[in-house]
Amino acid sequence: MTTLTALTYRDAGVDIVAGDALVDRIKPLAKRTMRPEVLGSIGGFGALFELTGKYKEPVLVSGTDGVGTKLKLAFQLNKHDTVGQDLVAMSVNDILVQGAEPLFFLDYFACGKLDVDTAADVVGGIARGCELSGCALIGGETAEMPGMYPAGEYDLAGFAVGGVEKAEIITGKTIAAGDIVLGLASSGAHSNGYSLIRKVIELTQPNLDADFHGRSLRDVVMEPTRIYVKPLLALMKAHAGMVKGMAHITGGGLLENVPRVLPEGLTAELRSDAWQMPPLFQWLQGAGNIAANEMYRTFNCGIGMVVVVAKENAATAAEHLRAAGETVFELGHIRASAGGEAPTVVC
Incomplete structure (x- = not known):
């Protein structure tokens, strides 16, 4: 032994x-x-x-x-x-x-x-x-x-x-047709869609240390997820009841996360010209030959958080959030849906 x-x-x-x-x-x-x-x-x-x-x-x-x-x-x-x-x-x-x-x-x-x-x-x-x-x-x-x-x-x-x-508690149940959809800019791809990002990098073999719009692509793809807590809590404290619903744009992108806060019978119509897709997403779409709809259902495409407010409160909410350091876009509006119609991003 x-x-x-x-x-x-x-x-x-x-x-x-x-x-x-x-x-x-x-x-x-x-x-x-x-x-x-x-x-x-x-x-x-x-x-x-x-x-x-x-x-x-x-x-x-x-x-x-x-x-x-x-x-x-x-x-x-x-x-x-x-x-x-x-x-x-x-x-x-x-x-x-x-x-x-x-x-x-x-x-x-x-x-x-x-x-x-x-x-x-x-x-x-x-x-x-x-x-x-x-x-x-x-x-x-x-x-x-x-x-x-x-x-x-x-x-x-x-x-x-x-x-x-x-x-x-914010449940989205007060959201109604005519409400405005505000989008808060993301800091990058955040933490979603990276299997596809890695596939694009694998297939195209870019120089990750080369200049990419003033930074290295290495730093751009690793940019940490933006945290929206303090500006939005401050908005809710200053204007109680103004925020009707919010959606964190994670896996599933804009097309699958926005519906999670909408009551039955409503959908969101978002305008693609309401914001400019940041360079990272433009590069991914071109280098990976990714269809527009696939982009919107995979990545945040530059919008990390969506906030729904009444039309008459949209300007106040946007002003408050911009003063707190957020970049805010009016993405579109809420409307009645036709038989479970999904949100769309229209040109």
Whole structure:
């Protein structure tokens, strides 16, 4: 019988020392995101958040998401400092559409072998996203699982919890024919459609470091997802009831996300000349020979969030959002649909 030398967890591929080093790197990042409702600190078995006195009839709104195959580009380009913001944005923008203020966020980072520098870059982006959305990075999990992931790769998931007064939940049920559809500019492709983006890059082999409208294509495709939380919460606070519905333009693009907030019997008619498709999407469409309808149902095409308001409130809402730093377009209007007609983008 063979006698084994004394084994350690590190021999099996799990480095506890590296994990402890990462926690030490994370703590000051998380501290910058703290809110007064947070009880305790990073490192406990559970995270505590106090709601007392904040709401009369509190409703918790939760969301979870990942970053998708944009991570493959992060691995390929060795660029890890933006995907953390993507992770936060996908969840906080989702719960925002129901009128919720993001309160806290938790992340899950899984890898085969922990690289402390890479993980710290990722968590730094998560902390940045939490700061931009005003929510606390209250905890998370780092899982080192030898043999589960190829060398240099990892996976991410995020979980956001927000709160809203029960009477102020945005459901879209008051949307009516004649209402105006406003679009808030995206910062790029955000975190959707990257399987197609990667396919275009694979087939065309562009120089990712070459000048692309004043930046490198590398930086343009990795631009983090815009977070719309603070400007829209401020609009809803300043003008209660003005926002009738919102749609976060993620997977499915404009054509599949806008219907999610519309009552039965209504559709949205959007004008393609209401905004100019940004250079990234123009390049993707041309280089990939992608049909217009496929573009609108795959990518955000330059519109990251849609806001529906009454016609008489459109100018006020747009002015308020522009003052907060958003680029706003009047995309079109709501009208009666004919037998479940889907939203359209018309010339």
